[in-house]
Amino acid sequence: MKNLFGAVLGLVALSAVSSANLVVNGDFQAASYPNNGFTSPLSSLAGWTILSAGNVAGIGLGYLGAPSQEIDVSGTADAANGGISQSLSTLNGYFYEVKFDIYTGFGRNQTGGVNASFGSNNLGTNLQGQNSGNGRKTYMFTVQAGSNSEAIKFVNANTGRVAHVDNVSVTQVVPEPATMAGMSMFLLALARKRKK
C-alpha cells in the first residue's frame, strides 16, 4: 500500500516538472536594449547561439510597437539564414508544445519573414505576423523529439528587414487530465483489490 501511494505521488510530480519551459531566455529579457530603439549587431545572446550568416538585433520595448523586447533575426545585415538557435535537452520520442510570437512589420515597407524549426521538424518557412492589432502573431505546434537533444531555430527568410521573434517556449506535453483520472481510478481499484 505504501509503495502504491509513492507511485501515485511520483506520477503527479513528474507531470509538474515536465511542463516547465525548456528554453532559456525565450522572452529575450535577459539583457537590456534601448526603449524605442535597438542594439545591432548583438555580439552575444544569453542562452542562444547567433548563427554566423548575417547578424541579429535586440529590439527595445516600443520599437515598431514591440510590447516587450524581441529579437530581429534579419538584424541589420538582412542576409538569408542569419538567426538564432538553442539546443534543448529533450526525450527521444516524446511530444513537445512549441510556441512563439512573430512580427514581420505590419504597416511598414520592407516586411520580412521567419523560418522556424525544431530538430528535423520544419515549423514553417516565411512565417508572417498578422495584419491587425500590433501585428504580433502567436504560433503553436505539437512536435515529436527525434533525439535527446533538439535545436529550436529561427532564421531570416530574407524577404525584408523586419523578422522579429519573441516569447519562445518549448514544454513537454503532459498526459491529459482524462488520462490522469483514468490512471488514478485504476490505481484505486488495484488498492481496493489488495485490501480484500
Ligand SMILES: [Ca+2]
Ligand atoms: Ca520579450
